[in-house]
Amino acid sequence: MPRLLVRRPSMTLADGELTHLDRVPVDPELAQRQWEAYIDVFRARGWDVVEVDPADAQPDGVFVEDAVVMFDELAVLCRAGAVSRRGESESVEAAVAASGIPFVRIEDPGTLDGGDVLKVGRTVYVGTSSRTNTQGIAQLRDVLDARGWSLVEVPVTKVLHLKSAVTALPDGTVVGFAPLVDDPSVFPDFLAIPEEHGTAVVVLDDSTVLMSADAPATAALYRSRGLEVVTTPVTEFEKLEGCVTCLSVRVRV
Numbered sequence: 564m565p566r567l568l569v570r571r572p573s574m575t576l577a578d579g580e581l582t583h584l585d586r587v588p589v590d591p592e593l594a595q596r597q598w599e600a601y602i603d604v605f606r607a608r609g610w611d612v613v614e615v616d617p618a619d620a621q622p623d624g625v626f627v628e629d630a631v632v633m634f635d636e637l638a639v640l641c642r643a644g645a646v647s648r649r650g651e652s653e654s655v656e657a658a659v660a661a662s663g664i665p666f667v668r669i670e671d672p673g674t675l676d677g678g679d680v681l682k683v684g685r686t687v688y689v690g691t692s693s694r695t696n697t698q699g700i701a702q703l704r705d706v707l708d709a710r711g712w713s714l715v716e717v718p719v720t721k722v723l724h725l726k727s728a729v730t731a732l733p734d735g736t737v738v739g740f741a742p743l744v745d746d747p748s749v750f751p752d753f754l755a756i757p758e759e760h761g762t763a764v765v766v767l768d769d770s771t772v773l774m775s776a777d778a779p780a781t782a783a784l785y786r787s788r789g790l791e792v793v794t795t796p797v798t799e800f801e802k803l804e805g806c807v808t809c810l811s812v813r814v815r816v
């Protein structure tokens with residue numbers, strides 16, 4: 564049974580980091596309800612939901628994808644690019660260890676945010692963003708080289724993370740909102756989609772994706788390609804530069 568690693572939103576979510584967006588009011592109770600609905604999508608499909616301990620002092624702790632990335636059975640524990648987010652890692656490491664998942668850590672001076680890591684087949688695209696530095700990427704490369712993954716660096720200057728601009732459909736097509744993608748030619752198979760909030764998809768299975776409810780034209784485009792599309796509202800997380808991918812780590816071993 565696949566597992567889903569999540570952390571419930573902090574009541575201080577509204578104080579989370581912002582890089583490219585202006586701060587607007589965030590409703591923490593609505594965020595809580597949206598988060599519950601998000602994990603219900605997975606529960607309804609038989610996923611086993613594992614909660615990392617709550618971290619009320621960490622406004623961005625809900626974006627658990629940034630703290631850990633799975634490569635086959637191995638977890639890579641990230642070192643956050645934002646100093647304010649480094650306090651998230653201890654509890655994520657504890658949850659990974661308690662789940663019996665083997666792990667390695669990105670160490671100082673490396674930084675890596677999971678939002679900068681996009682896996683497509685055995686290729687790992689890693690964004691060189693304001694959060695992920697060359698030492699972090701070099702450490703990740705060392706981990707992956709021995710395990711049959713190839714790593715491709717991708718410039719990210721227009722959005723927070725690589726996966727704020729692009730993700731991949733189950734067939735490996737990389738989808739992105741072109742005005743936010745630095746260089747679409749990096750990806751062998753790139754599909755431009757019409758809405759910013761349509762870029763983030765979580766692959767639920769070979770024919771089903773989960774995405775934001777705030778991109779209806781993109782959902783229609785994905786359906787026209789034969790995909791089943793599940794949508795869920797994540798407005799309160801989008802206000803903090805988050806999206807559907809950031810809210811969980813999918814563990815498929």
Ligand code: CIR
Nearest residue numbers: 579580626678803804805809
């Ligand atoms: C941050 O700036 O770190 C948070 N406010 C948003 C993180 C979103 N995570 C992601 O895209 N993977």
